[in-house]
Amino acid sequence: MKVFTAEQIYKADKVTLEKQQISSDALMERAALQIFQWMHLRMQGAPVKIHLFCGIGNNGGDGIALARHLFEHGYEIAVYVVKYSDKRSKDFMINLDRLKDRKIWPVYMDADTDMPEIHPNDIIVDAIFGIGLNRTPDAWVAQIIKHLNTSKAFILSVDIPSGLFTDSVPEDKEAVIKANYVLSFQVPKLVFFLPQTGIYVDHWEVLDIGLDTDFLMNAKTDYELISKNEVLQFYRPREKYSHKGTYGHALIIGGSYGKIGAVTLASSAALKVGSGLVTAYVPECGYEILQTAIPEVMVISNGKSNIEDIEFDLEPTAVGIGIGMGTTDTSVKALENFLNRNKLPLVIDADALNILSQNQELLDLIPEKSILTPHPKELERLVGKWKDDFEKLEKVKRFSKERKLVVVIKGAHTITLFDGRGYINTTGNPGMATAGSGDTLTGIITGLMAQGYPSLQAAIFGVYIHGRSGDIAIEETGYQALIASDITKSIGSAFLDLFKVSEHERSDTSEKES
Numbered sequence: 001m002k003v004f005t006a007e008q009i010y011k012a013d014k015v016t017l018e019k020q021q022i023s024s025d026a027l028m029e030r031a032a033l034q035i036f037q038w039m040h041l042r043m044q045g046a047p048v049k050i051h052l053f054c055g056i057g058n059n060g061g062d063g064i065a066l067a068r069h070l071f072e073h074g075y076e077i078a079v080y081v082v083k084y085s086d087k088r089s090k091d092f093m094i095n096l097d098r099l100k101d102r103k104i105w106p107v108y109m110d111a112d113t114d115m116p117e118i119h120p121n122d123i124i125v126d127a128i129f130g131i132g133l134n135r136t137p138d139a140w141v142a143q144i145i146k147h148l149n150t151s152k153a154f155i156l157s158v159d160i161p162s163g164l165f166t167d168s169v170p171e172d173k174e175a176v177i178k179a180n181y182v183l184s185f186q187v188p189k190l191v192f193f194l195p196q197t198g199i200y201v202d203h204w205e206v207l208d209i210g211l212d213t214d215f216l217m218n219a220k221t222d223y224e225l226i227s228k229n230e231v232l233q234f235y236r237p238r239e240k241y242s243h244k245g246t247y248g249h250a251l252i253i254g255g256s257y258g259k260i261g262a263v264t265l266a267s268s269a270a271l272k273v274g275s276g277l278v279t280a281y282v283p284e285c286g287y288e289i290l291q292t293a294i295p296e297v298m299v300i301s302n303g304k305s306n307i308e309d310i311e312f313d314l315e316p317t318a319v320g321i322g323i324g325m326g327t328t329d330t331s332v333k334a335l336e337n338f339l340n341r342n343k344l345p346l347v348i349d350a351d352a353l354n355i356l357s358q359n360q361e362l363l364d365l366i367p368e369k370s371i372l373t374p375h376p377k378e379l380e381r382l383v384g385k386w387k388d389d390f391e392k393l394e395k396v397k398r399f400s401k402e403r404k405l406v407v408v409i410k411g412a413h414t415i416t417l418f419d420g421r422g423y424i425n426t427t428g429n430p431g432m433a434t435a436g437s438g439d440t441l442t443g444i445i446t447g448l449m450a451q452g453y454p455s456l457q458a459a460i461f462g463v464y465i466h467g468r469s470g471d472i473a474i475e476e477t478g479y480q481a482l483i484a485s486d487i488t489k490s491i492g493s494a495f496l497d498l499f500k501v502s503e504h505e506r507s508d509t510s511e512k513e514s
């Protein structure tokens with residue numbers, strides 16, 4: 001699913017009105033009806049008080065139109081107009097008049113109005129600001145937002161939490177609605193997925209308001225959300241007349257005394273995603289450990305407690321390098337010698353990344369389309385400090401584009417960047433913030449590359465499978481008890497899950513068929 005900028009959404013809006021020959025007010029009506037139906041389906045007429053806080057622009061207009069539908073279906077409502085400006089939008093005015101025709105009189109709020117009382121069991125509809133927010137809200141508006149946030153009532157935001165910009169981080173962190181649920185029109189917004197702005201969105205859902213499909217299909221976006229549908233397009237089925245050679249040979253290079261576990265985790269993950277053969281390249285102290293822990297893996301050893309040189313006769317189809325390898329002078333030399341000889345795109349993680357950031361000249365030796373999988377600290381060492389999430393994305397985009405590398409920014413929503421585009425993952429959970437989780441990811445991505453998945457696909461698909469495996473695993477373990485090897489154990493279920501049709505999708509198809 002594509003992620004549009006506010007500018008693109010306004011454009012889609014304009015094109016839709018022209019092509020469908022409808023008024024902007026009709027589009028607003030669609031939007032409000034979609035929200036109403038969403039609420040009505042869940043509330044079924046429940047006698048819960050609904051407080052609608054509306055601005056004076058089109059986001060406010062959506063809220064006012066929604067209030068009318070709720071009223072007409074017997075819901076108990078209270079409507080507030082937050083008068084932050086005199087520039088009321090045309091469609092806001094049209095809907096306000098329709099509300100007044102039904103003898104509903106909003107409470108107009110300005111800097112002097114007392115805060116309304118809100119019971120924790122009430123529901124708040126937040127329609128103060130939408131994607132038109134372009135400056136920090138005035139102090140008194142921020143005060144209202146804080147009041148709503150502390151009310152403990154369930155907050156449903158229309159389109160985007162009020163106070164959240166679409167392209168920057170809020171200056172006043174308190175002046176943003178903390179939404180329990182966001183109903184976003186047609187497309188999700190980038191800010192739902194970044195660490196500094198995603199905190200304002202507990203759950204989100206997209207509502208289809210019938211924006212022009214041609215525009216939506218053809219528009220080029222900088223970001224794309226990656227769910228099952230997107231990764232299914234990459235999936236390569238196993239052929240009947242195939243053999244283990246068909247599925248490649250993954251080589252995992254890393255480990256040092258006390259850190260052989262990292263290689264063990266990565267190697268077993270590479271096997272589990274279907275790599276035909278896996279060889280681990282470790283120092284001698286890891287030889288017996290690996291042979292005992294995973295009988296399916298072959299082992300080559302070099303050096304005593306650290307790898308001293310990286311040389312091998314085999315011809316791997318993918319190489320994952322760096323985990324648990326150490327950053328001693330010996331490791332640096334070994335990596336440098338290897339990079340000078342190597343031609344294959346690599347998956348580079350952990351200590352190899354740290355070595356690269358301390359010896360940036362080595363970056364020139366990395367083949368194009370290699371994959372870097374840094375965690376935030378490793379990333380900072382590589383591209384320098386950033387002031388916020390947006391600058392981070394821009395810096396990494398630039399770095400990845402200049403060097404033609406795939407960079408995987410690990411986080412709650414891992415973002416894979418390549419050639420100026422970002423792919424935002426939707427699987428995974430906080431239980432996965434655990435030792436060895438990253439080693440497992442490196443193994444998964446290397447295992448996919450070994451089978452012939454091109455590197456960008458291997459990274460996007462690998463990140464998705466890693467997260468999905470973690471999501472399946474926590475159903476048994478819970479967040480706290482999840483450990484990295486649980487992720488690997490669930491890889492099989494994550495693959496099977498790719499082909500499961502959800503209840504939601506099944507009812508969609510049967511509706512279309514009937």
Ligand SMILES: NC(=O)C1=CN([C@@H]2O[C@H](COP(=O)(O)OP(=O)(O)OC[C@H]3O[C@@H](n4cnc5c(N)ncnc54)[C@H](OP(=O)(O)O)[C@@H]3O)[C@@H](O)[C@H]2O)[C@@H](O)CC1
Binds near residue numbers: 061087
């Ligand atoms: N295609 C779609 O997706 C559809 C979208 N729809 C809805 O439209 C919403 C966008 O509406 P919108 O453009 O009217 O902007 P909105 O956010 O209501 O702000 C209003 C105005 O406030 C102003 N302003 C900004 N910051 C301010 C501040 N801090 N303090 C004071 N004032 C401030 C600024 O005007 P300015 O003063 O800068 O001239 C701004 O224009 C969108 O989120 C969705 O809900 C649907 O109706 C149908 C289809």
Ligand SMILES: [K+]
Binds near residue numbers: 130159160
């Ligand atoms: K809003």
